[in-house]
Amino acid sequence: MDVGESCSTQLIDAEGSFNASGLERFLGSVKLAECGLSYAVVSIMGPQSSGKSTLLNHLFRTNFREMDAFKGRSQTTKGIWIAKAVGIEPCTIVMDLEGTDGRERGEDDTTFEKQSALFALAISDIVLINMWCHDIGREQAANKPLLKTVFQAMMRLFSPRKTTLLFVIRDKTKTPLEHLEPVLREDIQKIWDMVPKPQSHKETALREFFNVEVTALSSYEEKEEQFKEQVAQLRQRFFHCTSPGGLAGDRHGVVPASAFSFSAQQIWKVIRENKDLHLPAHKVMVATVRCEEIANEKLSRLASDEDWLKLEEEVQSGLVSGFGKKLSSILDSYMSEYDMETVYFDEGVRSVKRQLLESKALHLVHPAHQTMLGHLRSKTVQKFKSSLEQKFKKGEGFAASVRSCTRSCLSEFDKGCTEIAVRQASWDPSKIREKLRRDIEAHAASIRSAELSEIVSDYEKQLTETLGEPVESIFDSAGNDIWASIRKLYKRETKRAVSGFSIAISGFELDQETSNKMINNLIDFARSVVEKKARDESGKVLMHMKDRFSTVFSHENDSMPRVWTGRENIRAITKDARAAALKVLSALAAIRLDGKPDKIEHVLSSSLMDGPAAQERIMQASTDPLASSTWEEVSPRNTLITPVQCKSLWRQFEQETNYTVRQAISAQEAQRRIRLPAWVFLAMAVLGYNEFMLILRNPFYPMVFLVVFLLCRALWVQLDIAQEFRNGPISGILSVSSRFLPTVMNILKRLANEGEKHGTPTGHQPSRRSSSFRSQSLEPEAITNSVPDASSSTHVLSSESGIEDLS
Numbered sequence: 001m002d003v004g005e006s007c008s009t010q011l012i013d014a015e016g017s018f019n020a021s022g023l024e025r026f027l028g029s030v031k032l033a034e035c036g037l038s039y040a041v042v043s044i045m046g047p048q049s050s051g052k053s054t055l056l057n058h059l060f061r062t063n064f065r066e067m068d069a070f071k072g073r074s075q076t077t078k079g080i081w082i083a084k085a086v087g088i089e090p091c092t093i094v095m096d097l098e099g100t101d102g103r104e105r106g107e108d109d110t111t112f113e114k115q116s117a118l119f120a121l122a123i124s125d126i127v128l129i130n131m132w133c134h135d136i137g138r139e140q141a142a143n144k145p146l147l148k149t150v151f152q153a154m155m156r157l158f159s160p161r162k163t164t165l166l167f168v169i170r171d172k173t174k175t176p177l178e179h180l181e182p183v184l185r186e187d188i189q190k191i192w193d194m195v196p197k198p199q200s201h202k203e204t205a206l207r208e209f210f211n212v213e214v215t216a217l218s219s220y221e222e223k224e225e226q227f228k229e230q231v232a233q234l235r236q237r238f239f240h241c242t243s244p245g246g247l248a249g250d251r252h253g254v255v256p257a258s259a260f261s262f263s264a265q266q267i268w269k270v271i272r273e274n275k276d277l278h279l280p281a282h283k284v285m286v287a288t289v290r291c292e293e294i295a296n297e298k299l300s301r302l303a304s305d306e307d308w309l310k311l312e313e314e315v316q317s318g319l320v321s322g323f324g325k326k327l328s329s330i331l332d333s334y335m336s337e338y339d340m341e342t343v344y345f346d347e348g349v350r351s352v353k354r355q356l357l358e359s360k361a362l363h364l365v366h367p368a369h370q371t372m373l374g375h376l377r378s379k380t381v382q383k384f385k386s387s388l389e390q391k392f393k394k395g396e397g398f399a400a401s402v403r404s405c406t407r408s409c410l411s412e413f414d415k416g417c418t419e420i421a422v423r424q425a426s427w428d429p430s431k432i433r434e435k436l437r438r439d440i441e442a443h444a445a446s447i448r449s450a451e452l453s454e455i456v457s458d459y460e461k462q463l464t465e466t467l468g469e470p471v472e473s474i475f476d477s478a479g480n481d482i483w484a485s486i487r488k489l490y491k492r493e494t495k496r497a498v499s500g501f502s503i504a505i506s507g508f509e510l511d512q513e514t515s516n517k518m519i520n521n522l523i524d525f526a527r528s529v530v531e532k533k534a535r536d537e538s539g540k541v542l543m544h545m546k547d548r549f550s551t552v553f554s555h556e557n558d559s560m561p562r563v564w565t566g567r568e569n570i571r572a573i574t575k576d577a578r579a580a581a582l583k584v585l586s587a588l589a590a591i592r593l594d595g596k597p598d599k600i601e602h603v604l605s606s607s608l609m610d611g612p613a614a615q616e617r618i619m620q621a622s623t624d625p626l627a628s629s630t631w632e633e634v635s636p637r638n639t640l641i642t643p644v645q646c647k648s649l650w651r652q653f654e655q656e657t658n659y660t661v662r663q664a665i666s667a668q669e670a671q672r673r674i675r676l677p678a679w680v681f682l683a684m685a686v687l688g689y690n691e692f693m694l695i696l697r698n699p700f701y702p703m704v705f706l707v708v709f710l711l712c713r714a715l716w717v718q719l720d721i722a723q724e725f726r727n728g729p730i731s732g733i734l735s736v737s738s739r740f741l742p743t744v745m746n747i748l749k750r751l752a753n754e755g756e757k758h759g760t761p762t763g764h765q766p767s768r769r770s771s772s773f774r775s776q777s778l779e780p781e782a783i784t785n786s787v788p789d790a791s792s793s794t795h796v797l798s799s800e801s802g803i804e805d806l807s
């Protein structure tokens, strides 16, 4: 119930219920929370109907209910009422207590009296003790039990400060105050001495607990003017009473105004539970609770702060410039609000709660800071990637580029960390920095390995090109010492590649062991190229041998194709050709990159080239050097063709080349048959001289001779007599005789056709055909004298009639 400006409100009712909501409303309306420590609490105690409410209303211009003098003296104020003093600075809260010794509660029920006295002492700076003047010095005075109650209550309070007890003597008589006061103080001392005290306060003087002040007022009923005047004087003492030396000058242990409501509630709760009231502990408790409340309120306001929420959202999508400053200032504003609101609370408590608030607030914003660090880290990694690529492209050494980029990126990261750092926090970004360093190292390592792989593959490609085909060509040319040439090529190209490779990897500053390993790998690769090529060629060894055989067998020393005239020593030529082929077999039997001497050629030559004699030797020696799968002094790794394989290859080779040799022999024999000895020509000249002269003298004979010659020649060509007789005279005669007549007929028919055509306007045509006939008819002779290629073993001869014949 609010009444007027003083907002008089019942704080505790007669049953002892605390009106918390009423108090909150009251404090809100008087704006006590803004006062900090600058407020005073005054309460009044005294016998029932002793004019307490009347005094307070006059002193503080409050509106406490007073007894209506015309209705008799009965209890007016029940419980405890609270109001604000009007016109007094600082803010003064006035409490009007239920009178003591009231007949309404009965003589024995002093519980509420004691509880309210204790409550008033605990929360008031000044307690007015209202007493009748005529009670002073009286043994059975009404104020004695009251004082006893007050002092006993004080023993339970452990108050850290001195409360002012202002004794207000009502209805003062003509006896001056100077005489009354010593008597009153004596009365008070007597009661103090009588009050049982705890051992620690046995000798404690009253003044150590209270400031005792005494004042006297005239009767309000009888001398109202004087009463008002004296009250006005008394009122002056309440102005700025909280200043040092004032009635409420001792501010130790004052609860901050914002905690007044909570503190009062707690005190009343403790009093009702009949527990001792330890005010210092209570003060700490109040500070703890209030500071916690304030801190929680700040934290929840921070969590929903618009600036913070906006910042938090921005952080999700990338780096936010000025993050550290913005966040620090938001946090700062809430921390300083907390500081302001808790300034009057216990220093220890508020600083503990401040730390707690700060740590909770930092906990709230920490994820955003971490996200920022994450952005910073990924941005730095990207920066490192691009700057490394640029530097490397410019031709700076890889290791040097990595070093300088790492240095600059890490220093940029450190700068970024300083920018996003929150002033209130001491978050250590070293873990993220370490992660960043690992990211950078991992990227550098992956680029290093990719670049090195590319270099390796470039040089491997180069080696494949510079060794592969040249090695193949060496095998093809089948020179004198194939492996010496290969070794020379291998050494030259490997040396060149190794020196280029060493320069290319120097920028990576690899340790000696790694670079040596890579160089060795490259050398091994070069070796493997040669070995692979040798292996490939060894798979085609038979072809190489036949090629070589064919080259030697079918060509003269000057590489011209050999024409079998009948004078050649085919046996010797065959032997030479086979020896050359055996050399090829020997070369392809094993890899000889190390240049170690071996006996492969010797073994092959002695076992395969010496013919039956060798076979005989082998039979006698009981051990065939080629009946083995390994070569002496050659490792299996270097073996391309085993001795056993060589033997079977040689057998196959002989079979396939025998045909070529036979062809050569046949050609030679044919040549020999058609050549007449010289004496035949001499005999013919001597014996046929007369006939020859006869023919020369008669011009008809040469003409007939010419015609006969041409006919015979045409028959020779058409019947391919040389070819027919190649398979023996009998089969030749049979074949020629069966084809003789049709051929003659054919020739005559052609001649007739030619003659007919000769008579027509385009008669020059036959002569051309005839010359063509002649020129073509000479060709087969040359062809039949050449030897077919051993490798193909199939030779196609083209005759004038267009018939294809397999020889």
Ligand SMILES: Nc1nc2c(ncn2[C@@H]2O[C@H](COP(=O)(O)OP(=O)(O)OP(=O)(O)O)[C@@H](O)[C@H]2O)c(=O)[nH]1
Pocket (backbone or CB within 6 Å): 047, 048, 049, 050, 051, 052, 053, 054, 055, 065, 066, 067, 068, 069, 070, 074, 075, 076, 077, 078, 098, 099, 100, 170, 171, 218, 219, 220, 221, 222
């Ligand atoms: N004799 C005398 N009577 C007074 C004085 N002041 C007030 N009264 C009268 O005493 C009666 C009680 O006044 P209240 O102010 O209600 O007294 P109270 O102590 O608040 O009474 P409770 O609240 O019931 O304990 C009223 O009739 C007043 O007129 C005074 O100075 N002298």
Ligand SMILES: [Mg+2]
Pocket (backbone or CB within 6 Å): 052, 053, 054, 065, 066, 067, 076, 077, 096
């Ligand atoms: Mg009253």
